[in-house]
Amino acid sequence: MYKVFFNGSIIQFGSEMNKSLNNNITEIFDLVSYDVVNQIISQIESTETPSGFFILNHEVDTAWEHFKSQFVEIPAAGGLVRNSEGAFLFIKRLGVWDLPKGKIEKKETPELAAVREVEEECGLSGLHVINQLDSTFHIYRSPYLPHLNNLVLKETKWFLMNYSGNEIPVPQVEEDIHEVTWFSIADLDRVYSKTYSSLIDFLKKSLPII
Known part of the structure; x- marks a missing residue:
């Protein structure tokens, strides 16, 4: 489905x-x-x-x-990052909790794009990709396309990553990210209260199986 x-x-x-x-x-x-x-x-x-x-x-x-085929398709990739204590990494962009993600560049694999986006948006290095998770899909209107044909269908390919370092995350403020925080499973209600319905659906489907 x-x-x-x-x-x-x-x-x-x-x-x-x-x-x-x-x-x-x-x-x-x-x-x-x-x-x-x-x-x-x-x-x-x-x-x-x-x-x-x-x-x-x-x-x-x-x-x-x-x-x-009725939409402009834009491929993206992102990471669900878990540290050695079992907490997960989230960014707050424009006041909304999200996972680090971004557009896949030309000649870039989804896995490499996901790692790059986490590194850029969160200031971390030494990430280890474990496996690919289910994709998410969402539609939005792009201000960069002609209005009559500006509906975009974005598929985000997600990857589970482990992080075992001790770097302090640094938000990429030029991308409107002003907070990067590790959340334990027990604290995810804070994320769910201020995030997208697509992300809630993804997390509730993915977390029990990892």
């Missing part, structure tokens, strides 16, 4: 409906077309109330590829 976040709303893809999703779905579509994508985007942007959309299709991968 694919899951995309946009302005707090969720668009999901699947070959069948899970009963547990019923109360969270506003509308179900059985095909993907330009008109359907426009309808979903318009509905989300016309209200501040989060909605849930489900695209039901037996050819899930085909439907997903068609959906992606």
Whole structure:
């Protein structure tokens, strides 16, 4: 199943409906077309109330590829960094907790991009990549593209990393990061209270299996 976040709303893809999703779905579509994508985007942007959309299709991968073709795609990568005490590294950007991440540069692998972004945004070195985690997807409007075609679908590839050093994290203030903090599992409610719904979904899915 694919899951995309946009302005707090969720668009999901699947070959069948899970009963547990019923109360969270506003509308179900059985095909993907330009008109359907426009309808979903318009509905989300016309209200501040989060909605849930489900695209039901037996050819899930085909439907997903068609959906992606309606957007400008920007690849990104980031790190879920764990220290020797079992705490995890978070940045606060523009008042919101997040994980260090950024755009994958040309001729750069996602893994190398993820390590570079953590190093740049947090001022750490000596990171050790353990494995790749599930990607997250979100949509946003880019001010750098023509308005009629400025919807971006960003896939962020995430990597679990270990850090065993004793450097003091340094926030990259030129990227609007003003705090870098280690959080234990017991303290993650502080993160959840001031972060994105996509990150909460990612963490609650990823942390139990690492």
